[in-house]
Amino acid sequence: MATPTSESFIRSFARGLTVIEAMGRSGEAHTVSTLATATSLPRTVVRRILLTLCELGYVATDEREFRLTPKILNLGMTYLTSLPFWGHAQRALEDLCAQIQESCALTVFDGNVVTYILRIPSRKILSLRLGVGSRIPAYATSPGRIALAHLSAAALDTYLKDRQFRRYTPKTVDTAEHLLPLLAEVRQNGYAWVDGEYDESVCGLAVPIYDTQRNVVAALNVNMLSRQISRDKAVDTKLGPLLEAAHRLDGIAPAFLRPI
Incomplete structure (x- = not known):
């Protein structure tokens, strides 16, 4: 305290x-x-x-x-929804959801986990039930890998030090040695793709959101049913609209969204 x-x-x-x-x-x-x-x-x-x-x-x-x-969400949401950024984010996610017909979310890296701060669900039913305030592991999810990929070397080392990787599914990456090359791939590609590591039936695609100094402050992601889409198809059909939505929010994030 x-x-x-x-x-x-x-x-x-x-x-x-x-x-x-x-x-x-x-x-x-x-x-x-x-x-x-x-x-x-x-x-x-x-x-x-x-x-x-x-x-x-x-x-x-x-x-x-x-x-x-x-x-408990009322304690923060009254303030959040009063910010002009929130209206922009709400519209950007609603437009994205309508365009690609998938659930979309805005997330932040909060300590060692990823927190959902805005989510627009699609009509598709996912076994993974997430909403505003949900906290998910960074290493096993697409928005989390966006965050980890943009940490400083020292911050990433602190995150990985003595970390116990829980295997949520047989696909979950469970060692730092396996995770680090995937984070390098995220930095190279500009997006993160995770398939079945947190929930076997769900895959996710995420991209970063930047502040005015080009620091990553949040991530925008879509969750999809793994059986209905491959990585190549997701990149071909979802990545473009996802990046466009993220660009609408670049540079206008409020001060409480601190650089990763």
């Missing part, structure tokens, strides 16, 4: 935010004990915070484990 720097610092409020951030990092259910360990706060303090969040509707519990509810 942050160290107080003035008399105006409200310790209880800061502790509440610390608990929320700890819960959001994994997206899984937590016990009082696991959150106390993750936040370095006393168990009694964590429990009071969790029960308060339950009363407010931001957390749900089965008496033992606690999980964030979708209401």
Whole structure:
């Protein structure tokens, strides 16, 4: 938790935010004990915070484990949707979805994972259920590989150091030695392609979004059914529209989308 720097610092409020951030990092259910360990706060303090969040509707519990509810998105979305960029992004993704008939999403690299901040679903049903606020592994997804491919050498080394690669499917890349050549390919091609590594039935194509200094700040991606499309066909039919949509957002991203 942050160290107080003035008399105006409200310790209880800061502790509440610390608990929320700890819960959001994994997206899984937590016990009082696991959150106390993750936040370095006393168990009694964590429990009071969790029960308060339950009363407010931001957390749900089965008496033992606690999980964030979708209401938590309200804390950020009111601000996000007020930004002019959001209107541009919404229209760009809606136009892209209508053109290619696939689910489209805007994502950011957040710590060690990729977070969905805007998504337009298509009529096609995917087994992979993702929405605003969803957090997915960077190494096994196309927007994540966009982010990793544009990290500095030091930042990438930090990400890979002691990383435990979970095998979500038999196709999941599970070592740094296998991942690094794929990231080099992303930098060379200007796009990322991942097929069946996070969900066996889903493939993804992603491209970067830049700020005014040509730093990558986000990624735009489409998810498709693997059985319906090959990489070559996806590149031939989807990459062009995807790049056009990304170009509409280049240079206008708000300041909170920090360079990767």
